[in-house]
Amino acid sequence: MSKGVLLVNLGSPDSTDPKDVKKYLGEFLMDPRVIDVPLWARTLLVKGIILNTRPKKSAAAYKKIWWDEGSPLIVLSERLQKKVAERTSVPVGLAMRYGSLSIKKGLQELHDKGVSEVLIIPLYPQFAMATTETILVLAEELRKEHFPNMKFTDIPAFYNKEEYIQVLSNSIAEKIKDLDYEHLLFSYHGVPERHIRKSDVSNGNCKMDGKCCFKKGSVQHEFCYRHQCEITTVQVAKKLGLKNGTYSTSFQSRLGFDPWLQPYTDRTIERMGKEGIKKMAIVTPAFVSDCLETLEEIAMEGEEIFHEVGGKEFTTIPCLNDRDDWSDILGNWVNNWVEAKTPVLK
Incomplete structure (x- = not known):
């Protein structure tokens, strides 16, 4: 063949x-x-x-x-x-x-x-x-x-392969090494909560409370988008030696009125600015190529939200692209x- x-x-x-x-x-x-x-x-x-x-x-x-x-x-x-x-x-x-x-x-x-x-x-x-x-x-x-x-x-x-985590971590480290940032936000593309339930092969074990995302050996993890996003964040944070409280996960690009994965990225950016964070960086690990959602929704709209509520420096980290x-x-x-x-x- x-x-x-x-x-x-x-x-x-x-x-x-x-x-x-x-x-x-x-x-x-x-x-x-x-x-x-x-x-x-x-x-x-x-x-x-x-x-x-x-x-x-x-x-x-x-x-x-x-x-x-x-x-x-x-x-x-x-x-x-x-x-x-x-x-x-x-x-x-x-x-x-x-x-x-x-x-x-x-x-x-x-x-x-x-x-x-x-x-x-x-x-x-x-x-x-x-x-x-x-x-x-x-x-x-x-x-x-x-x-x-x-x-x-x-x-x-x-999402959890060592070589992928390493290159993603490298791409982030190169961008933030000289930054005096206060918070690193991992923003993933959102999906409706019902998508998580439909992909649950464990017959309803997922309670959508975030707790099962971190349980080892859960059969539904193979097809659970939320788990895979959370673990991507955890593994990169570990690789970069990030301290608790200096990073978090959010979800962007929701559509309609049904509940989507939370917290929402736009509201998270707004909240952080209102809470006094002046310098933040944001990475979008659900994408390997920069696109409308990263270049316009995050790099433009996200920055505008941050500045409107008092934020000063908003740094977007490029996707892996053709590294x-x-x-x-x-x-x-x-x-x-x-x-x-x-x-x-x-």
Whole structure:
């Protein structure tokens, strides 16, 4: 079998034109693993309300962060793809779950190169229904319909892998080493609480009180997004030698009125400013590539909130993007799979 790799990230509109943004949002928000309500309700919400109000606002936000080369997420992902390809002997493709750079196109390009066994790498450190799961489900649907002779292997959530924790810690340390910051906030993308319950394979043991996140050996941890975020924070804090009280975890980007994972990032930033914190840094470990949520929601809106309540210095830490050490890790994972030295990430 000829092997190949497909890196998969979230996606982006083709441009900042409201029409392109509307098309992208429509595909994204109609995914039943993103807005997991009955089709009629999702259609009413997305096509009847959101797509008639949000595209112009989102387009304006994209314009703030758009690069000359295009979408930062796409450009950074392409740079990462190139570096990973330089570190391995097999074809390395790139796809997005949403948008024109589709998973189908990525698989077709690998197929056309003679690839019959694909290592799918969802570029998400933590597992979630709306990220890793939707990628793998769609890939399998496409395999059955269009690529029946292909074989898929995927890399599981790598939130607690030593090499990932090390490179994430390195990226943070490089940014804060000369900062006199008072608090480091780990902000993860939020999900509705019901997503945690739906991913709970322990038949309801998760009480959504945060306590089970830190219990060792809990079977639900393999698919519990909240646990994986909390443990990412704990392991990085340990690696960096952070003192209790100088760091915390929060969740951003909530949508609608249902309860989402808390505490919320925007309210946490506001609270800290009101409590007298003057200098804070913020890192977004749910993303490996900078995008709208990191460059606009955090670096712009978050800073504005902080300054409005009296904060002075607000430092955002870049995602791993195309760092050489991050590219080395992905290259090593690919090579281990190609050479079958060890099971993937085991």
